[in-house]
Amino acid sequence: EADIYQTPRYLVIGTGKKITLECSQTMGHDKMYWYQQDPGMELHLIHYSYGVNSTEKGDLSSESTVSRIRTEHFPLTLESARPSHTSQYLCASSEGTDDQPQHFGDGTRLSIL
């Protein structure tokens, strides 16, 4: 089984709060990703990283930011949460070459009131 962990699993919080979603992997993977998924819908890539100090925006515009200071850690931050940020956020990692499958965490289900 893949060792990639996301915390918290569920978060209900008020509008305007600063939120950080944590993602850690113990596999030493260089590549890490954040996806957003609404119920019954497909996953959309919002951020990715190819290694330490590397971050890029994905295909879906997002008001969140990410950082990659350590290989194993890829947190996602919302500076001021809004109800439109309510969604499931999934973190994934993969080895270096493009044909390697991605390993996903179980996600954080975020609800902004």
Added chain:
Amino acid sequence: LAKTTQPISMDSYEGQEVNITCSHNNIATNDYITWYQQFPSQGPRFIIQGYKTKVTNEVASLFIPADRKSSTLSLPRVSLSDTAVYYCLVGYEGGKLIFGQGTELSVKP
């Protein structure tokens, strides 16, 4: 990036073999074909990956014809726990996976 087309939903009964076909007419020479499974409230889980012909592992088989314009995921003797969404992905765009809507498989008793 090769676009994929797969059925939105499928129904099956326990013990049956299920085949889910994915079309990818503009697959590139270097593209691999990868299938993921996703249960509600969980992240997708890698099932199987192939390039050509047939690949088999402990949970599924993947059949790829010579022209590689389609692929079929075969799940032998499904059980209720195989009820999930199955995604077919082809290739990478700059190292990024592009997910489609997937096939929602419902297994009934």
